[in-house]
Amino acid sequence: MIRTAPDEMAGLKQGEGFLSLRGLTRRYGPFVAVDDFNLDVAKGELVAFLGPSGCGKTTSLRMIAGLVPSSSGHIVVNGREITEVPPYRRDMGLVFQSYALFPHMDVARNVAFGLEMRKVAKADAAARVREAIAMVRLTGKEHHRPSELSGGQQQRVALARALVVRPSILLLDEPLSNLDAKLRDEMRNEIRDIQKRLGITAIFVTHDQMEALTICDKVVVMNHGRLEQVGTPLEIYEHPKTAFVAGFVGRINRLAGTASGGIAEAAGVKVAAPGFTGPVEVMVRPHRIVLSAGAAPAGGDLHQLSGTVARATFAGDILEYEVEAGGVLMKTEAATRGGETVHAPGTPVTLSWRPQDTFVYTAS
Amino acid sequence: MSAIALPARSARRIGPTGVVMLLLLPIALVNAVGFLWPVVNLLRMSFKETQATGALIDTVSTATWATVLSDSFTLDLIANSVGVSLFITLLTLVASYPIALYLHRSTGLWRTILLVLVIAPLLTSAVVRTYGWIAILSSQGLIANALLFLGITPPRLMFNLTGVVIGLTEILMPYMILALLSGFGRLDPRFEEAALTLGATPWKTFWRVVVPLTAPGMALGCLLCFVLAISSFVTPKLLSGGRVFLLATEIYDQAIVTLNWPVAATLSMIVLVLFGAALALYTRALRRIA
Structure with a gap:
């Protein structure tokens, strides 16, 4: 046998x-x-x-x-x-x-x-x-x-x-x-x-x-x-x-962009993309995004994207936002600690996240 | 009806039980006229007597019953009929089971084609199918000629018990297959897979999982085929050539040939009792299975 x-x-x-x-x-x-x-x-x-x-x-x-x-x-x-x-x-x-x-x-x-x-x-x-x-x-x-x-x-x-x-x-x-x-x-x-x-x-x-x-x-x-x-x-x-793995395991935001010379640009955000050229997808998980009201503060090495709140959902343990930014709807979520203000739709906000929370893939 | 219900309302309205009764009424009437009344008539007939000349004596006595039940010929007849019917039922089960199992597992168009093939014989009368078997089994028939061509002396296949068994088995197979299929609902292939992964060989899986799960279908099929076999008349009559004595053919002879209606009625009542016994056995078997 x-x-x-x-x-x-x-x-x-x-x-x-x-x-x-x-x-x-x-x-x-x-x-x-x-x-x-x-x-x-x-x-x-x-x-x-x-x-x-x-x-x-x-x-x-x-x-x-x-x-x-x-x-x-x-x-x-x-x-x-x-x-x-x-x-x-x-x-x-x-x-x-x-x-x-x-x-x-x-x-x-x-x-x-x-x-x-x-x-x-x-x-x-x-x-x-x-x-x-x-x-x-x-x-x-x-x-x-x-x-x-x-x-x-x-x-x-x-x-x-x-x-x-x-x-x-x-x-x-x-x-x-x-x-x-x-x-x-x-x-x-x-x-x-x-x-x-x-x-x-x-x-x-x-x-x-x-x-x-x-x-x-x-x-x-x-x-x-x-x-x-x-x-x-x-x-x-x-x-x-x-x-596929990024999208299937956990939730994710997708931004379409283009890469050249090791840098990918998507919705006006420049992220490191060594080895990529041509159309790419830039991804970031909703809960790794920090949402702050108003214009972008000096972000240091954070990636930043400004937009306006499209929808705010208070779910008790978490606060979810959909933010209109760079032509796409970005999702964010954060655990509630009590006392935070829920930004109304239309409020200008800035989304920031760390470079290491950014994924780049060749667009399929 | 609750005590505080308004009398006017309860008088005009029919409760759910009333609706059920009303709906059951037509079939109850049909059964009373078409089944119960003739059976009562038969029962009354079985308590009448015949003279030696054959004339019917209008009386109420147990003489016919006593004669029938003490006659070794009729007792042999009953035992023989039950034995042959049980044998035919078993043979039908064995022949039909693989077909039903295969049908249960096939899907799509193939399943439809197979189902039509199984049901098709039911659209032909048993008389025609029996003549078909005569063409195959007779001494000048298909099998005999084929065997002669091969230089083998053909055995006697007709006008004996062999012919009756072959013919009835084939005629009853569609009923058995349909009954089996109706009882195969619990048979999920996952059960067999579970048995296989637990170390049961395909043979063990069949006996320990498939057979018990299909037992309700088998019980139903056997009940149906036994009842049909013991009451079948045309096929045994044509294929036995008067050499095999069974209850149904004897009732016919007594009623039509000998014109001894009380004996025919008594034998008919005995068949009815056998039906009852088969039904009781079936219900008991079903309770044990479930």
Whole structure:
């Protein structure tokens, strides 16, 4: 079953991750769902596959689980090539978006299913099932049918069912998107806690950048089947490599401009743009912009843009502005401290931000 | 009705229960005239007697029942009919299940085409389809000729139980497939994927996940096919050549040939009891599954 491809496998032996993807590709006719996906995941890491729907993140997860065959490329887990191994011999724990709990079995039998398939001795299995159910705080619900449980409880049963077999990798496919907002935050932290406690390697597929940033060690941003950037949440947020990553992770203001001689000019603001020529996009996050009333004070090395308030929104914890400046609508936001004046629409204001908060990309 | 409701209002208005009753009235009437009354008639007929000459005696006695239930021929007939019908039901289930499963999983135009193919036989009368089987199974038929061409002596495929089983199974398959499909609603491919990732082989997945989830459909299909098989008359009559004795054909012979209406009525009542038993079994099975 082991595929040997000396060229592709070269270098895999040294410094390889616990899970390694090499050139993983999935084509559906002429459509490329996942294109040349390379990734190394260290043992115990929680990695997010983040991207909009249709970006190939779920297809990638399903290829790792063995539910979708890959068109080309390799999947290696702990030094073992599993690209051609059927799903039932891959030793993965998968949690589905819809939970996929067996409706004809109660909680205990759902959780016991994987152990039964692995022919774990009855007494041992019973103890492990009890332990897994306790881990997700569902003791007492053993004999409930999935239909009698709430969404959050079903989610926890799904987690227990996937983890009780002690899989080598835990795969989570949009596990929180069917839960309401409050429960989602709770479950997010619970998943993180359990994953950390067990030290299990996990892949977390999500379209929600908050989920990816807050609980994952590493974020893989995908778009149109291609990998845009891999990095820690901090790297992804503070140093987005592409305009797509900058726009998808967090909110952003975009200014169209032109670059020449290492300087880009957009809406009258000159920013450093080493290596860029031609049309560019200059971006800055709303909460990194400081809004001040009136004409620009001596800004020092800050980038500055003057405009007029188009809309002010007081949202309690934050104060948001839309400012008409340089022909575009710039958004700003700041945490409220109490006592600030809300500038009425039409008020002339100055927007300032630090050079290091400015991103420049070649315009697409 | 609450005690403080104005009498004038409650007299003029019909409550929700009243509307339901009113809507159910037409079908209740049709059933009373078209089903209940004939059944009562049959029941009364089964308590009459016939003379040795065949003349009907207008009396009320349990003599016919006693004769029928003590006659080893009729007892064998009942056991045989139930056995053959159960066997045909099982065969129909086994033959229809893969088709229904494939149909359930196909999509778009292909699914429509397949559905039409499944339903198409229902648009042809069972008589015509039975004659079709005669053309295939008879000693000068398609199979016999093909086997003879290959130098094999063809086995007897018609005018025996084999013919009846083959013919009825094919005729009942559309009903079974439609019943199975109606019960496949719970079968989400995610359940199978979950089982696979949990280490279940495709075989184990089928038995532990697919079969239990499709059990309601199977129960419904089996009930339907058993009832249709035990009451079918044309196909067994034509394909058995009078050599296979089943309840429905015997009732026909008693009523039309022997003109012993009390016996025919008694046997009919026995079929009705068998229906009731099948229905009771079905409800019990369904309660266990759900």
